[in-house]
Amino acid sequence: MNFFSSNFKLGILGGGQLGKMLLSETRKFDIQTYVLDPADDAPGALACNKFFQGSLMDFETVYNFGKKVDVLTFEIELVNVQALEQLESEGIKVYPSSKTLKQIQNKGFQKDFYSRHNIPTAPYKRFTGISELISTLRSGQMTYPFVWKSAEFGYDGNGVKVVRTIDDLENLPETECIAEEMIPFKNELAVIVARSVSGEMKTYPVVEMEFHPEANQVEYVICPARIDAAVAEKARSIAIEVSKKFDHVGLLAVEMFQTNDDEILVNEVAPRPHNSGHYSIEASYTSQFENHLRAILDLPLGKTGSKVAGVMVNLVGAEGFSGNVKYENIEKILEIPGVTPHIYGKKQTRPFRKMGHVTIVNEDMYEARNIAEQVKNTIKVISQ
Amino acid sequence: MNFFSSNFKLGILGGGQLGKMLLSETRKFDIQTYVLDPADDAPGALACNKFFQGSLMDFETVYNFGKKVDVLTFEIELVNVQALEQLESEGIKVYPSSKTLKQIQNKGFQKDFYSRHNIPTAPYKRFTGISELISTLRSGQMTYPFVWKSAEFGYDGNGVKVVRTIDDLENLPETECIAEEMIPFKNELAVIVARSVSGEMKTYPVVEMEFHPEANQVEYVICPARIDAAVAEKARSIAIEVSKKFDHVGLLAVEMFQTNDDEILVNEVAPRPHNSGHYSIEASYTSQFENHLRAILDLPLGKTGSKVAGVMVNLVGAEGFSGNVKYENIEKILEIPGVTPHIYGKKQTRPFRKMGHVTIVNEDMYEARNIAEQVKNTIKVISQ
Numbered sequence: 001m002n003f004f005s006s007n008f009k010l011g012i013l014g015g016g017q018l019g020k021m022l023l024s025e026t027r028k029f030d031i032q033t034y035v036l037d038p039a040d041d042a043p044g045a046l047a048c049n050k051f052f053q054g055s056l057m058d059f060e061t062v063y064n065f066g067k068k069v070d071v072l073t074f075e076i077e078l079v080n081v082q083a084l085e086q087l088e089s090e091g092i093k094v095y096p097s098s099k100t101l102k103q104i105q106n107k108g109f110q111k112d113f114y115s116r117h118n119i120p121t122a123p124y125k126r127f128t129g130i131s132e133l134i135s136t137l138r139s140g141q142m143t144y145p146f147v148w149k150s151a152e153f154g155y156d157g158n159g160v161k162v163v164r165t166i167d168d169l170e171n172l173p174e175t176e177c178i179a180e181e182m183i184p185f186k187n188e189l190a191v192i193v194a195r196s197v198s199g200e201m202k203t204y205p206v207v208e209m210e211f212h213p214e215a216n217q218v219e220y221v222i223c224p225a226r227i228d229a230a231v232a233e234k235a236r237s238i239a240i241e242v243s244k245k246f247d248h249v250g251l252l253a254v255e256m257f258q259t260n261d262d263e264i265l266v267n268e269v270a271p272r273p274h275n276s277g278h279y280s281i282e283a284s285y286t287s288q289f290e291n292h293l294r295a296i297l298d299l300p301l302g303k304t305g306s307k308v309a310g311v312m313v314n315l316v317g318a319e320g321f322s323g324n325v326k327y328e329n330i331e332k333i334l335e336i337p338g339v340t341p342h343i344y345g346k347k348q349t350r351p352f353r354k355m356g357h358v359t360i361v362n363e364d365m366y367e368a369r370n371i372a373e374q375v376k377n378t379i380k381v382i383s384q
Numbered sequence: 385m386n387f388f389s390s391n392f393k394l395g396i397l398g399g400g401q402l403g404k405m406l407l408s409e410t411r412k413f414d415i416q417t418y419v420l421d422p423a424d425d426a427p428g429a430l431a432c433n434k435f436f437q438g439s440l441m442d443f444e445t446v447y448n449f450g451k452k453v454d455v456l457t458f459e460i461e462l463v464n465v466q467a468l469e470q471l472e473s474e475g476i477k478v479y480p481s482s483k484t485l486k487q488i489q490n491k492g493f494q495k496d497f498y499s500r501h502n503i504p505t506a507p508y509k510r511f512t513g514i515s516e517l518i519s520t521l522r523s524g525q526m527t528y529p530f531v532w533k534s535a536e537f538g539y540d541g542n543g544v545k546v547v548r549t550i551d552d553l554e555n556l557p558e559t560e561c562i563a564e565e566m567i568p569f570k571n572e573l574a575v576i577v578a579r580s581v582s583g584e585m586k587t588y589p590v591v592e593m594e595f596h597p598e599a600n601q602v603e604y605v606i607c608p609a610r611i612d613a614a615v616a617e618k619a620r621s622i623a624i625e626v627s628k629k630f631d632h633v634g635l636l637a638v639e640m641f642q643t644n645d646d647e648i649l650v651n652e653v654a655p656r657p658h659n660s661g662h663y664s665i666e667a668s669y670t671s672q673f674e675n676h677l678r679a680i681l682d683l684p685l686g687k688t689g690s691k692v693a694g695v696m697v698n699l700v701g702a703e704g705f706s707g708n709v710k711y712e713n714i715e716k717i718l719e720i721p722g723v724t725p726h727i728y729g730k731k732q733t734r735p736f737r738k739m740g741h742v743t744i745v746n747e748d749m750y751e752a753r754n755i756a757e758q759v760k761n762t763i764k765v766i767s768q
Binding site: 002004005020023024027028029030043046047048049285286290294299300302303307308325326327330331334335337338339340341342343344345346347361384 | 386388389404407408411412413414427430431432433669670674678683684686687691692709710711714715718719721722723724725726727728729730731745768
């Protein structure tokens with residue numbers, strides 16, 4: 001198959017920042033792309049060959065879009081899976097497949113999948129809704145604390161809540177959910193696995209998500225993780241196992257907990273480029289976006305090792321600011337060697353909205369981490 | 385000034401591969417761009433915010449385009465300078481300036497400029513045309529061999545010819561030209577200087593252009609150059625001197641000869657991102673394109689050092705092939721670690737047309753150089 005400067009067309013469902021960064025690689029290779037997104041000013045509306053505005057959850061819209069392309073991929077899990085199934089049955093290549101996506105979209109299915117395949121994960125129970133969960137609590141079959149997770153449509157901390165008393169369940173939606181045992185952990189880790197159509201596999205180094213000591217929010221993604229080689233190897237081999245079991249194609253980001261006694265538990269996966277791999281644009285031999293593209297086009301995978309250490313800081317909208325965005329002090333961080341801001345192109349900021357990220361690369365990982373803190377304390381996403 | 389996700393508009397004259405690679409950086413920063421190019425399928429027609437088709441040499445076209453933007457830059461020297469002068473007089477910021485461009489566009493002016501500023505360069509004579517050159521030869525005031533160079537409109541080896549006998553002058557155009565003494569040299573080197581509006585300067589490491597032993601064509605650009613530190617420092621300081629004297633803003637690529645006795649002679653300059661800096665996308669902390677953008681927007685310049693060694697191979701159309709392009713064996717080179725092809729997006733190949741380039745990065749420069757040879761012998765730009 002000839003992809004480069006040819007009539008081949010790749011379809012991307014979703015034109016958010018992940019789609020936008022993927023387009024940077026399709027431009028590099030001159031591969032034609034069509035993008036579908038509900039917002040006509042989506043970050044990925046530019047740099048594709050053709051942009052279509054429409055709902056990702058609507059069967060007809062996704063189906064009609066898919067019929068126009070040779071290979072279809074997505075940058076977001078919230079897409080109409082029935083349309084993907086229909087397209088596959090008509091011979092359109094969809095990577096990752098609708099089957100992989102279905103097993104992942106619903107957190108209940110995802111947890112069952114881990115259990116079924118002996119993949120270590122925190123103990124959990126599935127519920128049809130809050131009412132059922134409350135009955136179970138009242139019957140004494142469950143104890144506090146636990147983590148409530150909405151089975152579907154959760155992202156970036158939405159749809160997740162630590163529950164310590166019955167009052168914490170108030171105002172939670174009556175949707176399918178899981179309750180997960182709270183396991184104390186030392187580190188939150190992630191491994192991105194790339195797997196091509198023909199089954200070639202490569203893993204990126206284990207990264208560490210460093211949390212803010214007070215706010216329960218990832219502050220830094222650090223590559224390589226500051227962990228023992230043995231723990232890293234364990235995390236890596238579990239990630240490979242998960243990827244094989246899902247039989248996925250493209251990227252699979254596997255988020256894991258390192259428990260206090262150095263066990264690795266799989267938290268959740270994302271079948272696409274992932275926030276924990278953004279550092280790879282500057283730090284890795286091959287960025288996660290390029291490897292996603294290589295994987296779904298069944299091209300040889302690129303080297304996943306790092307040229308230098310990388311730390312990533314998310315740029316989220318500051319509290320108390322909404323409206324036309326302004327990146328305060330961005331000039332100041334540009335003065336620091338090895339600092340690269342990525343501005344996603346969302347015109348409007350609001351509290352905690354992901355507006356961009358900054359990558360810090362350095363030969364020395366601890367130096368990169370220090371600079372990351374300086375960056376975090378300097379730049380501020382406000383409104384004009 | 386607020387550039388990021390704002391109403392600010394950068395205009396780029398020319399939408400070739402250099403414009404295209406610059407757009408990759410404007411997308412990263414979400415800076416709005418307008419592009420003007422004669423070809424509606426130019427590589428840079430995609431990923432800009434607005435594309436305009438039109439001649440770069442036509443006063444009205446360039447002037448009208450320039451009036452729509454806040455800062456104007458170019459990716460090619462062959463643009464209408466009078467329009468730039470008019471725009472500057474009306475307050476549009478043009479970087480590099482029309483004054484810098486004028487001194488560079490004409491090779492006669494450029495050589496005079498070096499002489500005037502005591503910048504080492506090969507001895508030369510200027511002529512209004514071939515007839516005047518022939519008279520001078522006949523009068524015995526000049527000897528063979530020498531290098532004939534067209535004063536204007538030369539690029540990529542066009543407009544340059546080694547003259548050993550009077551017969552070599554046949555078929556050369558009756559245009560303004562220079563005749564340059566042929567000085568034997570060991571190496572052809574280049575230094576890219578970035579200089580911002582407020583005068584901050586940074587240089588990229590000295591690179592080496594390795595020539596094919598038979599064909600007189602650059603085969604590899606190697607960073608860092610395989611030369612003595614003292615020679616590298618001399619090349620670097622001459623490049624800085626040239627940049628200061630031109631008072632240029634943006635990037636200035638300074639091409640130089642290292643003579644057999646280690647003198648450095650300036651060959652020519654290009655006031656824009658340059659083929660000799662393409663390696664920087666993968667190998668440097670900050671790519672030449674990002675630093676061009678930072679320089680013309682008066683942002684702090686990024687670190688110009690390298691993460692790893694880089695070697696660049698141009699992908700030119702193979703002899704004997706014209707028509708719809710095909711990149712034969714591109715999958716084979718993608719198998720090699722650290723190899724990144726850049727496909728410019730020109731649909732039609734023809735012999736020697738620049739269709740793309742491949743960057744090879746590696747911790748070890750000699751290893752990168754070996755892989756580059758393997759790449760060169762594997763991939764072939766043919767027609768379908």
